[in-house]
Amino acid sequence: MDAVVVADDGNTASRWEVTVADDGAAPPTVDATRPPTSELAADEPTTLELDILSATTELDRVVWWLTQSDVILDVSDISGTSDTASIQIDGGCHTCQIETWVIDEQNTYTAVNPWVFEGVDGAGSDDGGNEGAVVVTILDTNSPVTGGEVLEVTAAIENTGTAEVTRDVDLVVGDDPELVDSRTVTVPASGTKRFKLVFETYPVAQDDSFPVRVETEDSTDQRTVRAYGTET
Missing domain, CATH: 2.60.40.10 (Immunoglobulins)
Known part of the structure; x- marks a missing residue:
C-alpha cells in the first residue's frame, strides 16, 4: 500500500492510498x-x-x-x-x-x-538435402504443480526425412518469453526421439497459468500449464 501526495505550488495537497491486490x-x-x-x-x-x-x-x-x-x-x-x-x-x-x-x-x-x-x-536449411519434415510435439507435462516445484515437459522430435538430423531444443516459458532449459537432440532418418525438459517454477501466492513452448529451428509446440498458489 502506497500513499501518494500531489502538491500545487506548495500550497495545497491531496492524499490517497493505492492498494494492489x-x-x-x-x-x-x-x-x-x-x-x-x-x-x-x-x-x-x-x-x-x-x-x-x-x-x-x-x-x-x-x-x-x-x-x-x-x-x-x-x-x-x-x-x-x-x-x-x-x-x-x-x-x-x-x-x-x-x-x-x-x-x-x-x-x-x-x-x-x-x-x-x-x-x-x-x-x-542445413540438412544437406534431407527430404521430409522435422516436427517437435509436447507429449505430456506434470502440470499442475505447486509454485516452486519443478515442471517437467516431455516432448518428442519426429524426423520424416531421409537423413539423420540434429537439433537444438529450447524450453521457453511465460507471456514474456524466458528460456529456461535446452538440449541437443539427434534423430535418425524416419525416427522419433523422446526427451524431457525441466523448469523450476516460481513460488506464487495465487494460482497461476502460463504458456510453455518447446522450440527448434523447424518447429514449435505450445501448451498452457498451471501452478498452484502457496497461500492456504
Missing part, C-alpha cells in the same frame, strides 16, 4: 496454436489459428501484427471465456514474425509470437 484479474492465455510449427512459408497461403482461454473475464479481440513490416494484418473478434481466432494470410517477408495480442474486455492482454516466415524453396 494479489488476486487481480489474470490475462488471457493461448492454449494452442495452429499450425504448430514455428516456420511459415514466405510464398504460400496459410490459415493461422489460436485457441484462447480466460479464467476471469470475457474475451474481446485478437490483434495480428506483422512485426518487421509493422503492419496490422487484422483484428479478430472473440467472446466468452474460451474461443478460437483465425486469420488467412498469403505469405510474408523473410524472417518477419507474426505477433498476436490477445485482449479481454478489461484490456488485459497476452502477447505471443509463435510464427516466423522462412525463406523460399528451403533457403536456410
Whole structure:
C-alpha cells in the first residue's frame, strides 16, 4: 500500500492510498496454436489459428501484427471465456514474425509470437538435402504443480526425412518469453526421439497459468500449464 501526495505550488495537497491486490484479474492465455510449427512459408497461403482461454473475464479481440513490416494484418473478434481466432494470410517477408495480442474486455492482454516466415524453396536449411519434415510435439507435462516445484515437459522430435538430423531444443516459458532449459537432440532418418525438459517454477501466492513452448529451428509446440498458489 502506497500513499501518494500531489502538491500545487506548495500550497495545497491531496492524499490517497493505492492498494494492489494479489488476486487481480489474470490475462488471457493461448492454449494452442495452429499450425504448430514455428516456420511459415514466405510464398504460400496459410490459415493461422489460436485457441484462447480466460479464467476471469470475457474475451474481446485478437490483434495480428506483422512485426518487421509493422503492419496490422487484422483484428479478430472473440467472446466468452474460451474461443478460437483465425486469420488467412498469403505469405510474408523473410524472417518477419507474426505477433498476436490477445485482449479481454478489461484490456488485459497476452502477447505471443509463435510464427516466423522462412525463406523460399528451403533457403536456410542445413540438412544437406534431407527430404521430409522435422516436427517437435509436447507429449505430456506434470502440470499442475505447486509454485516452486519443478515442471517437467516431455516432448518428442519426429524426423520424416531421409537423413539423420540434429537439433537444438529450447524450453521457453511465460507471456514474456524466458528460456529456461535446452538440449541437443539427434534423430535418425524416419525416427522419433523422446526427451524431457525441466523448469523450476516460481513460488506464487495465487494460482497461476502460463504458456510453455518447446522450440527448434523447424518447429514449435505450445501448451498452457498451471501452478498452484502457496497461500492456504
